[in-house]
Amino acid sequence: MRPRPALSAALVCVLALGVLTACSADHDADGVEYAGDYGSHAPLAVVGYPSTSTLGITQQVVWRIADGEVGELAALGDDRQDEAATRKTAENWITAFRTGAAGRVTAEFYDEGSYRQTVVLYLHDTQQIKQLHVLPVSVDRGTAYRVSMAEPDPGEATAVAPWVPKTPGELGSKSAR
Template structure:
């Protein structure tokens, strides 16, 4: 949950470098940085207001998190994964959406409203 809150805060604050630092260290840095910029451009206004996060999967391999940005009506799906950074087990976010259209796309399985699939919600 902590990294999810950090993602929302960094989007709301427009901190692209700090948002990109939450990305998977094993992925292409250029794609991660472009993804951070896309997320801020698309979701900054909504991330500054009420956000509900729903958590799917059990989290030891990957956890899907769906963010509902209430002020704008936007939905953002992110993936949180365990990673090894400097010999420590931490969580990072998959940030491989350098195309703005991909960054704002919503997968067909994602519910339109929080709670529709019985997930765990954090408000």
């Protein structure tokens, strides 16, 4: 008995639609979560040239700090680092920057992000400055961006490097290190 071409084509279409629907369900859920976060937080002003990935992770860092979500913030850390230090760093960042992260924030992206991108957060309402390092890491499906979170000492977490300007854009988004 030979398979009928119309039946075979229909079966292929149904299977393809099932695969695509399953893939888009994950994507849709991510989109809904992002839209909810985006709609419930102050907009992030941007200076410099972030990639979509470095901008996305930076927004999430600011949102998690503002919301006081230690576990969710720690999950954005580079998993090659010590888990306890990453969690303590997340706690430090929330304690120090939560009020400022809930208000107006400008993120300045320095240099390019293929290896590591330095991001400086300007928390306007509290006049605080926070420097981050966003880096690509290998994951099962390719590359994801994470944040270096190795500041378990509160003083280190709030320290500002001497090269960081007091206002966004002073160096033209080129680090002077």
